[in-house]
Amino acid sequence: MKLVRYGAPGKEKPGLIDTAGALRDLSSIIKDIDASVLGHDGLARIAAIDPHTLPVVANQPRYGTPIAHVSKMICVGMNYAEHAAETNSPVPELPVIFMKATSAIMGPNDDVIIPQGSVKTDWEVELGVVIGKTARSVTVENALAHVAGYLVVNDLSERAFQFDHGGQWVKGKSCDTFGPLGPWLVTADEISDPQNLRLWLEVNGHRYQNGHTRTMIFNVAKLVSHISRYMTLLPGDVISTGTPSGVGLGQKPPIYLRPGDVIELGIDGLGRQRQHVRAHAVDEHTA
Structure with missing residues (x-):
C-alpha cells in the first residue's frame, strides 16, 4: 500500500x-x-x-509528511563508502548515529528554507525506514519484521553548522524544513528487498546523486538491529539510512543551495519529491 x-x-x-x-x-x-x-x-x-x-480526492492537494507525530528521527552518517571518501571521512567500523529534530520534518514538496546565517546548505537523498513494531535489541535476522514500510527522505544539512559550530552534527541537521518525508509511506510488503533500490537527486535539472542501496555499508536489517541495541524503536520512528556520493560538499569546488534553486529526488517504487528553495525571512518565526 x-x-x-x-x-x-x-x-x-x-x-x-x-x-x-x-x-x-x-x-x-x-x-x-x-x-x-x-x-x-x-x-x-x-x-x-x-x-x-473509498472516496476519490479531487484536484491535486498538498501532501504532508506520511506519518503524524514522529517520536524520533534517527539518521545514519557515512553509510556509503563513496560518500565517506568525498567528504574525506574514514569508512566507519560501526554505524554512525545521530538525531534530527522532529521539528525539521515537513511534506515532500514544501519549500526548503535557507536558515538564517547559512552559507553551506546541502542536500542528501536517503532511504527512510519506518518502524511498525516496537524494537528492543532485535537480531539482524528478525529486524525487518519490525519495519512498517519505507519512504524518501531529503536529509538536508547545513555544513558550517554541522562541522564548524562545535558539538555534534545535530545542529547542522535540524533546521526547520530540513526533513522532507514522502510523498507516501510504501508498506514493507511491497518492497521485497530494501537493498535493491535506486536513488537519485537533481538540483536545477542537474543530476548530482545517482546511487543504489545495495552499496550501503550497513544494510537496513543491520541498522535496525544495531540502533535497537541503544534505544527502543517505537512505531512511527524514522531511520534515515545515509546518502550516496554526490552531495554539494563533495563537489569540486563545493556547491550549496541558494534561494530559487529547485531540488528533485526519488527512489525506485517510493515516489519523488520536489522542493523550491527560498531565503529565510527575518520575521519568519516571530510571534
Whole structure:
C-alpha cells in the first residue's frame, strides 16, 4: 500500500494511492496515519479494504509528511563508502548515529528554507525506514519484521553548522524544513528487498546523486538491529539510512543551495519529491 497524508499543514487527512494512481480518502477508516495505526493491526485493517469503496480526492492537494507525530528521527552518517571518501571521512567500523529534530520534518514538496546565517546548505537523498513494531535489541535476522514500510527522505544539512559550530552534527541537521518525508509511506510488503533500490537527486535539472542501496555499508536489517541495541524503536520512528556520493560538499569546488534553486529526488517504487528553495525571512518565526 501507498499511504499518504494530504491537505493544508496541520490539517492533513489520511489517504492511500490506489493501483491506478488515484488518491483515496481514508478518513472514514482511521483518524490519522500514526503509531496507533502502524503499531497494531491498523495496516492489516486498511489492506483488507477495497480501495474502490473509498472516496476519490479531487484536484491535486498538498501532501504532508506520511506519518503524524514522529517520536524520533534517527539518521545514519557515512553509510556509503563513496560518500565517506568525498567528504574525506574514514569508512566507519560501526554505524554512525545521530538525531534530527522532529521539528525539521515537513511534506515532500514544501519549500526548503535557507536558515538564517547559512552559507553551506546541502542536500542528501536517503532511504527512510519506518518502524511498525516496537524494537528492543532485535537480531539482524528478525529486524525487518519490525519495519512498517519505507519512504524518501531529503536529509538536508547545513555544513558550517554541522562541522564548524562545535558539538555534534545535530545542529547542522535540524533546521526547520530540513526533513522532507514522502510523498507516501510504501508498506514493507511491497518492497521485497530494501537493498535493491535506486536513488537519485537533481538540483536545477542537474543530476548530482545517482546511487543504489545495495552499496550501503550497513544494510537496513543491520541498522535496525544495531540502533535497537541503544534505544527502543517505537512505531512511527524514522531511520534515515545515509546518502550516496554526490552531495554539494563533495563537489569540486563545493556547491550549496541558494534561494530559487529547485531540488528533485526519488527512489525506485517510493515516489519523488520536489522542493523550491527560498531565503529565510527575518520575521519568519516571530510571534
